[in-house]
Amino acid sequence: MSKTQKKVVTSTLIIISFAIIILMGLCSTIFSSKPYVDPVLQPSFNEWKIECVVRDINYKRDLSRLDSILYAPLEIGYWGRCYGDKIIINSNSIDSTEEFLLKLVMYHELGHCAFDYAHYEFGEDIMNSALPQEKIVLYYHFWDILREQYFSRYLPKRERKRLLKKLEKQNCFCILGEDKLQDNEEQQTQHRSNTTKCSY
Numbered sequence: 001m002s003k004t005q006k007k008v009v010t011s012t013l014i015i016i017s018f019a020i021i022i023l024m025g026l027c028s029t030i031f032s033s034k035p036y037v038d039p040v041l042q043p044s045f046n047e048w049k050i051e052c053v054v055r056d057i058n059y060k061r062d063l064s065r066l067d068s069i070l071y072a073p074l075e076i077g078y079w080g081r082c083y084g085d086k087i088i089i090n091s092n093s094i095d096s097t098e099e100f101l102l103k104l105v106m107y108h109e110l111g112h113c114a115f116d117y118a119h120y121e122f123g124e125d126i127m128n129s130a131l132p133q134e135k136i137v138l139y140y141h142f143w144d145i146l147r148e149q150y151f152s153r154y155l156p157k158r159e160r161k162r163l164l165k166k167l168e169k170q171n172c173f174c175i176l177g178e179d180k181l182q183d184n185e186e187q188q189t190q191h192r193s194n195t196t197k198c199s200y
């Protein structure tokens with residue numbers, strides 16, 4: 001084999017190797033099973049995804065930073081929490097058979113983690129900072145309306161970023177990804193005062 005031939009073979013091999021690496025990367029992105037969803041939460045998660053598709057919401061982009069949605073023990077007083085890349089629905093507070101409550105809390109936490117929603121305190125809303133046990137029946141009854149309200153506030157990621165920049169310029173500070181769903185009145189008052197400083 002001549003020197004030139006050797007060079008051609010080497011370059012071809014290098015190109016093929018790069019192509020394989022790129023293909024592997026693409027495949028892992030396309031077929032990635034992120035986020036991992038606990039089987040208990042899968043029905044409500046699927047429902048949320050369908051509601052997104054119906055409204056032409058590109059939920060995959062919104063979920064890109066989310067690694068897992070778990071049904072696991074949290075301290076009592078919380079229904080669930082959004083940790084940015086992870087959602088935990090509290091198995092200490094919600095029984096795996098309480099389908100509606102699981103769904104309500106799942107929508108709430110996905111509101112924070114996927115849509116960057118802050119809490120919303122003007123009337124009954126999925127994004128209320130507190131979802132008291134005695135009011136769950138109300139949320140159940142008005143679910144269709146609440147769900148519409150929830151999705152009507154959706155903004156695509158790009159628009160959210162633009163808005164956030166605008167708010168930062170105005171020196172308006174929002175606590176995003178807050179996570180309290182508890183009954184403690186004192187903390188609620190404190191919490192509400194924190195999250196209603198600016199609304200969007």
Ligand SMILES: [Zn+2]
Pocket residue numbers: 108112119127128129178179180181
């Ligand atoms: Zn919350």
